Amino acid sequence: MTVGLAAVLAFCLALILLNLASVGIALWRTWPRRRPYPTPAPAPGVSIVRPLCGLDNFIEETLSSSFTLDYPNYEVIFCVARANDPVVGVARRLIAQNPRIPAKLIIGDEKVSANPKLNNCVRGWDAAAHGLIALADHNVLMPKDYIQRMLAPFKPDVGLVCSMPLGSHPQNPWAELECAFLNTFEARWQYAAAAAAGGFAQGKNMMWRKEVMERGGGVRALAAEIAEDAASTKLVHAQGLKVALVDSPFEQPLGRRSLRDVWMRQARWARMRRKTFPLFYAPEIFAGAAVPAFAAAYAAHLADFGVAAAALLVAALWHVPELVLAKIAGWHGSWRMPFMLALRDLMLPVMYLDAWFVDDFTWRGTQMSVREERSGAS
Template identity: 35%
Template sequence: MKGVDSGLRENLQSFFSLDYPKFELIFSVADARDPACRLIEDLMDKNPGVDARLIIGAVEVGPNPKVNNMMRGYHQAKYDVTLISDSNVRVPANYLTVLMPDLDDETGVVSAVVSGQAPQGLGGRLEATFVNTFYARWMILGSALGFPMVIGKSMLFRRSVSARFGGIQNLSKFLAEDFMAGQAMMHLGLKIKHMRIPCPQVIGKHSFSDFWNRHVRWGRMRKVQSPLALFFEPVNGPIVSGLLGAFAAHKLFGVAFGTFFAAHVGFWFLNDLVVMSFLGAEIPYATPLFWLLREATSIPHWMHILSGNTVLWRGAKLKLQPGGTLAEPASAVARTA
C-alpha cells in the first residue's frame, strides 16, 4: 500500500468484513510516515475480532517496489494459502469463499478478471471503460488461448508452491511480477484459473493524464513481455479492424465503406456492453461517448507506448529491459504514474 486514495477506507473495510472462517489480514506499507498507516490502525481498532497486522518497511530484493513492499508480510504470514490484493480492490464478503475451491492441487494461481467500479472524472471514466472492455477482452481471450493471464489485483496461491520457483522475491526484477508468477506456475505444470466472479476495483477520481500515463506503463509492460501481442493490439479494437473490414467488404462485395464501418463499430459497442454488463459495471447514458473517446485515443496511445521503454511507477522512473525486467531506478520523480 502507498498513500490514501479516495475510497481506501471502504476498500480496506471490505477485507475486515470477509465471511471466511479463518484468515489473517496483513497490510504492507513501506514508510511509517505514510498516512495509510493511521487509517489501517484505526480500522484494526474498530474490527478487534479480525486477526490483522500492519507491517511497515520494505525489503530491497530488486527494483520492483511492490514486491519489495510485500516481502516482510509475505514471509511473516501465518498460513500457506495467500491472497495478494491491491488497495483499490473492494471485495464482497464471500470473496474468499468463492475463490478457495478453485485452488486445487493442479492449480498454481487463481486470478480474476477486473471490474472497474465507481469512476470519477474524465480520466476515471476512460479508465473504467478501458478496464471493462479492452482489458477484460484480453484477459478472457488470453486465458481461453492458454496464456497465463494473472493480475496482481487478485492472486490466490500457495507460498509452498511459489517456493518451488524461489518465491515472489525471484520475481522482483520484473515489472509485471503478476504475469511472471503465472509464467512460473505454468513452468511448474500448474493451471492458471480465473475466479467465477470479477474482482471489483474501485477506480475513483483520475485525471486524463493519470489515465494516459498509467496505460503507457501497462502497455510498455506488455511490449516487453509479449511484443507480438502488443503489435497486433490495434486489431483488437473496432477502429482498425473496422477500417480493414470495410476496405475488404468494399473491394470484394461492393459494400459501402461508411455503412460497413458504422455497422462494425456499432456491433462492437454492443458486444462491449455485454462484457460491461457481465462485469457488473455501471453503464450511464454517456457510456457511448466515453467508449468512443477511449477507442479514438487507443491508436495514439499505442504509438506512445511503442515510442519508449521507461515507465513512471510509485515515484520512480524505471527502465524496462527485454523480457520484462527492470533496470535499477534511474531517478526519483515527484508523482506516481
C-alpha cells in the same frame, strides 16, 4: 467483387467474429450466480497481504472490506514502506476497530527490486501464517465472499488464482473511460486469453499456494521481471501448473480520474506487456474496433459505398456486444459508455505504437523503465 475487396471483407469479418467469441467467453465466465460461493469444509487458513501507499480514492472502503469477509479462518497483513505515509493512520485505526480479525501492520520494505510494490510485499509474505496467501492491492474492494471466490478455481493443476480489476464508482467521464478499458476490454480479453493460452496472472489480486511460490524461488523471485504478475505467470507455468481466473472480477472504485491518469496507467501496462510477453502483445493491435473499422471503410471505398456508414456499422457490431456484456454482468454502464468505448478504441492504436517505442514510465513517483531486468509495477 475483386480479390482485394474480398480479402479485406474476410479480414474484417474474421476480427468481428473473434471479438464476438471473446464476448461470449466473458459472458460465460461472468454470468451472475444465483447462490453464493460455499465455504470449503474444513476451511483452509488464508493470509491476505495488502501493500499500502498513500491515500487513494475510497481508501477507507477498500481497506475496511478486509475485515468484513464471511470466512472463518484468515488474517490481514498491511504493509507500508514508510512510517510517515498517511495511510498508516488509516490502517492502525481499522486494525483497532476490528479486534476479532487477526491483523498486523508491517512498516518498512525490503529492497529486492526496483518495484516498490514488490519490495513492500516481501516482509508481509514472510510474516504470513497460512499456506494460502493472497496479495491484494489496497484499492481492491473485497466482497464478503472474496476468499471463497478466490478458492473456487483451485484444482490440482492450478498454482495461482487471480482477478483483474473491475472499474466501478466512476465520478467523472474520464473515470468512465477507465471503466471502458478495464471492464469490457481488458477483463474480457483476459478471459479469452485464459481460454486460449492457459491463463496469465494479473497483479491486482493473486492467491498463491505457498509451496508453489517457494518451489519457484520464493517471493523474491518475482523480481526477475519488469512486472511481478508476469514473473508470477512464468514461475507457475515453469512448474507445469496453470494460472486460473475468478469467475467475476473484484471491483476497484475509481472516483475521479483525469485523461492523463488513464493514459499513463494504460500506457504503463501496455509497455510492460510488450516487454514481458512480446509475442502475445503483438496481435493486440487487432483487439479494438479501430483496425476493423478502417478495413471496412477501405472496403467501402473499393466498392464505392458509404465509407462513414461502413465504419459506423463495424463500430456498432463491435461495441453493442460489449454493452450487452456489461449489462448482463452488472458492470458499470451509462449513456456515456458508447462514446467512451469509441474513444478508447481510437486511443488503442496510439498506445500500441507507444508501447513499442517508449520504455520509461513513472509509477507512484518512482521513475522506472522496462529496459531494466529487475524491476516491476502493476
